[in-house]
Amino acid sequence: MVSEIAPDVYDIxxxxxxxGRYRAFFFDFPVPTLVDTGLADTTDALVDGLEEIGTDPERVVITHGDGDHIGGLEAVRDRYDVETWVPAQTDVDESLVDRRYSSGDTIGPFSAVHVPGHTRDNHALIDEESGIAVLGDAMFGSDARGLPAGYFVLPTGFYSEDLLEADENLERLLEFEFDVGLVYHGSSVRSDASSKLSEFVDFVGKPQ
Structure with missing residues (x-):
């Protein structure tokens, strides 16, 4: 299933x-870029989504090494002529990696921000010019916890390495302004995302 979140930005x-819902994001500008690749066994659905959009990816960026984010990388690399970018901390077969990236690096229009806690390698990718941030698993959509959609919550503690660290490192994202915050679990935040993130970080009673 494909939905256009913003002009030329797609949720697949x-x-x-x-x-459980698993997804990838596709940016059809300026270099067609796929952010994450889903599970190894969901590649057919990913390819179907890309065919529906009508553009082949030329770049793949992985936010972190969880299986639902990197599992389809080998199949995507085999099918498409892509340049692959993977965090420096991610444990993966080097034959699948063209470029390693770290916090502060620029990948096309995106600034990479290391936000460890959920995993040690989790990164966000922020395009301030377009006002869009891919948050990796730094945050979930609030409806993933049964709350009204349109806000953020922390990822599930059971699946996180260090939830306290994840919470503390959200401060790194407050340096950026973005209207749309794309998340992989729950619904993405489509308006005032950086303001809502700031409110979450500063809210003493936030859900843990």
């Missing part, structure tokens, strides 16, 4: 069984 849902 590769699996949704009511209990």
């Amino acid at each position: 849902t590769v699996h949704d069984d009511g209990n």
Whole structure:
């Protein structure tokens, strides 16, 4: 299932069984860029989504090494002529990597921001000019916890390496302004995203 989140920015849902939703994001500008690749066994759905959009990726950026983000990398690399960017901290077969990146690096229009906690290698990718941030698993959409959509919550502690660190490192994202915050679990925040993130960081009673 494909939905256009913003002009030329697409949410490709590769699996949704009511209990868990997995997705990738595709930016059809200026270099067609796929951010994350879903699970190894959801590649067919990912390819179907890209065919629906009608543009082949030329660049793949991985936000972190969880299986639902990097699992399809090998299949995507085999199918498309892509340049692959993977965080410096991510444990992956080097034959799948063209470029390693770190916090502060620029990848096309994106600034990379290391936001460890959920995993040690988790990164956000922020395009301030377009006002869009891909948050990796730094945050989930609030409806992933049964709350009204349109806000942020921390990722689930059970699946995170250090939730306290994840919370503390959100401060790094407050240096940037973005209207849309794309998340992989729950609904993305489509307006006032950086303001809502700031409110979450400063809210003493936020859900943990």
